[in-house]
Amino acid sequence: MTAPTSKRDYFYNYFEDNKDRLLSEYFEFLRFETISAEPACAGHLRACCAWLCRYIEKLGLAAKIWETGGHPLILAGNPPADPAKPTVLLYNHYDVQPVDPLALWKSPPFEPALIGDNIFARGASDNKGQCFFVLSALAAMLARDSSLPVNVKLLIEGEEEYGSSHMYDTLEQKKIDIGADALYIVDAGLRSPDEPAVTLGCRGIITLTIEATGSSIDLHSGEHGGTVYNPNHALVEILAKLRDSSGRITVPGFYDRVRPLSYDEANELCFDFDENQYFEAFGAKPTGGEIGFGPLQSAWIRPTVEINGISGGYAGEGFKTVIPAQAIAKVSCRLVPDQCPQEIGSLVADFLRRQTPPGITLKVTVEGGIGKPVRTRTSSKATQAAAQAYAEVFGKPCKYVLTGGSIPISEALAEASGAEIVYLGYGLPEDNAHAPNECFSISRIKQGMATIGRLLEILGA
Amino acid sequence: MTAPTSKRDYFYNYFEDNKDRLLSEYFEFLRFETISAEPACAGHLRACCAWLCRYIEKLGLAAKIWETGGHPLILAGNPPADPAKPTVLLYNHYDVQPVDPLALWKSPPFEPALIGDNIFARGASDNKGQCFFVLSALAAMLARDSSLPVNVKLLIEGEEEYGSSHMYDTLEQKKIDIGADALYIVDAGLRSPDEPAVTLGCRGIITLTIEATGSSIDLHSGEHGGTVYNPNHALVEILAKLRDSSGRITVPGFYDRVRPLSYDEANELCFDFDENQYFEAFGAKPTGGEIGFGPLQSAWIRPTVEINGISGGYAGEGFKTVIPAQAIAKVSCRLVPDQCPQEIGSLVADFLRRQTPPGITLKVTVEGGIGKPVRTRTSSKATQAAAQAYAEVFGKPCKYVLTGGSIPISEALAEASGAEIVYLGYGLPEDNAHAPNECFSISRIKQGMATIGRLLEILGA
Secondary structure, three states: OOOOOHHHHHHHHHHHHOHHHHHHHHHHHHHOOOEOOOHHHHHHHHHHHHHHHHHHHHHOOEEEEEOOOOOOEEEEEOOOOOOOOOEEEEEEEOOEOOOOOHHHOOOOOOOOEEEOOEEEOOOOOOOHHHHHHHHHHHHHHHHHHOOOOOEEEEEEEOOHHHOOOOHHHHHHHOOOOOOOOEEEEOOOEOOOOOOOEEEEEEOEEEEEEEEEEOOOOOEEOOOOEOOEOOHHHHHHHHHHOOEOOOOOEOOOOOOOOOOOOOHHHHHHEOOOOOHHHHHHHHOOOOOOOOOOOOHHHHHHOOOEEEEEEEEEEOOOOOOOOEEOOEEEEEEEEEEOOOOOHHHHHHHHHHHHHHOOOOOOEEEEEEOOOOEOOEEOOOOOHHHHHHHHHHHHHHOOOOEEEEEOOOOHHHHHHHHHHOOEEEEOOOEOHHHOOOOOOOEEEHHHHHHHHHHHHHHHHHHHO | OOOOOHHHHHHHHHHHHOHHHHHHHHHHHHHOOOEOOOHHHHHHHHHHHHHHHHHHHHHOOEEEEEOOOOOOEEEEEOOOOOOOOOEEEEEEEOOEOOOOOHHHOOOOOOOOEEEOOEEEOOOOOOOHHHHHHHHHHHHHHHHHHOOOOOEEEEEEEOOHHHOOOOHHHHHHHOOOOOOOOEEEEOOOEOOOOOOOEEEEEEOEEEEEEEEEEOOOOOEEOOOOEOOEOOHHHHHHHHHHOOEOOOOOEOOOOOOOOOOOOOHHHHHHEOOOOOHHHHHHHHOOOOOOOOOOOOHHHHHHOOOEEEEEEEEEEOOOOOOOOEEOOEEEEEEEEEEOOOOOHHHHHHHHHHHHHHOOOOOOEEEEEEOOOOEOOEEOOOOOHHHHHHHHHHHHHHOOOOEEEEEOOOOHHHHHHHHHHOOEEEEOOOEOHHHOOOOOOOEEEHHHHHHHHHHHHHHHHHHHO
């Protein structure tokens, strides 16, 4: 779909006319130290939430802070709802990742630094930047029309980077109405700054902790080596059995519920992958997938099992000839429709337990932080509107992609809202989200604003 | 061989008659902070070496400090040599292990604490305690006879806990004469305090560091999982191939030079092993060996490959869904006669490199700290004298054992001295050598003294 870019102009002009004020407000938002994982930041999260609530009210919308038992969330919108108009639920979060290692930051993480087109700060991209362009799009429309073209519901939570543990319960227990026709998770991104793309789904996730214990104390590998079963060996032998030489996961039943791509998906998803560009960005070759699947197929439509962490004995400078009492691994599985996280967790745990060698005690724990896989339809109004809005902003056809990542709360939100779900956003791999020197750009604030604005206009037309 | 215990009496009486002085001197020795691995301790090592040199001279022996380029060593003895008498080289070391974690010590590591029969201090057992009973045995004989029954050479080094890196070169370059008929490495121990045993050999050692690299930066396991080959997976898959399901090492050529036990060895070595006692001490079952070999056979007469350390990604509290840029492992092989450490290092490194999956860069480094395996003869005069001395002290037959550990310098010393080598000592597993709250006992100082004294008398008879 090609489109004229003229329809983005109102939003671009609004941004340019109000640039200084908007940037100053964005920077004010960024200065709140809203690290949800750090208990000491609780006050900052609360202050940020209150600031955000007032900010939304000043735009002319109704906003309410909901207590969750953790960091509060905001639900806002333009009541009273007009039943003739579709209802659009927009999801963002105001909490951010921790800032460690602080020494690697070139400027203080909570003092935004504007360098050229880029803004450096924790949360600049993920997700305060994306939240801010959503609010700015609404501001632009409200300034022009004193109304919005659709019924908007804003859900802005404070625990996304910490597992969203309280949000879903709160929505349910307090019977907060988030019913909608379309749900946009504005926490996604593009693969490249000049390639518009709507994200049609994400993978699910289940995580496990595996502890192999061989003795009550660390043992000398000379005196005891050969006598005892080294937990490091047990762990590598057990974990090595998770995949065969073709990269296929060997856990019985693991692939049973994997749904093949539909005709639409197979035709519409863009699996283009530039090996050289990837190597330049990450220093890695795309050799991790199963035989028969390309680099992005392996990351998007196939499930994985990844050892995220392994540790046993001493692996630092020098050498300690020890047989550790225990070795530990952290494993995550990324899942695709229609795999069930709990079921996969059990299958993997049972499989691992069956590999335990004699003399080793294996403890496998299926952890929390579960996320179901999500795949949305290209044919839905929600998807089509997003694709058209992107196409108008970029002046070129919009692609359809997936993400291999997981947004655990999204499936629950889709279910609770009854809405068609779509992931969108302007994050880029080079934003350093979750890393030192996180950044976003003024250009993308403008583009994001115009995309959200046009999206709502299209849906309300 | 059974023996009357009366011959030990002179040494026991000497100890009791001089107990306060001896303990006070032993404590003085223990107070030097001789951690060879800590550069800040260099002065303490030098001071201890000087103290030891004066101490030996006061006994009536000649002693000389030799500069090594590292911490100095002492060579002492009773010149002029009497060609009619055998020459006995006794090896000890005055350096000790680091004291971390300091918080776990119940008393300061360099302030000896006498509790009942036990002395708690770093080095109390390894090796200052054993060095001290050697010196006390000589003192007792010199006090009685003003001479020794054999030509004694004492070699006391200051870098044993740090790889003995300078000692062998120094001996060679300075043409220091350590030629002897018998060499006693007084840095070994017993398996139980009431079971006299001569140690007939130790295993060799070679260590390797293995680094698997997949990307230039840590990657998100959602976005990239499936696309890249996770170095943690590469490492576990590679390391798992080192052994087959029977526990046999799969590296081609690994066992080629393993010499079968001789008739004498097979008959004389005591492989008795108490599973319950072992479990009580270490909380471990003896399941680590190859099929067909018992717990002590596996630790003494069979080579091993042990993963001493493995680390990749995040394995701490909580979860980080990362694909690390790199994973690392530290592997050691314990070797038996006639395996060659350098050759085994190359075989293992080549084998590991051949397992590298596509997209992974594997760096395998064969490290220093090499030790050759040693096995001495039961029939040698040196072994027979040690066995008789032990039997006299305990009043029961002496057993022959091996150690699965490695004393890398011992083979070099045996070669340079041309002597029959024997390992002996009074260390016990419960001494916490290399751990917090290291201890030794007054009883074993006495027993060690008598054993060394009787040993020299038997050899000189």
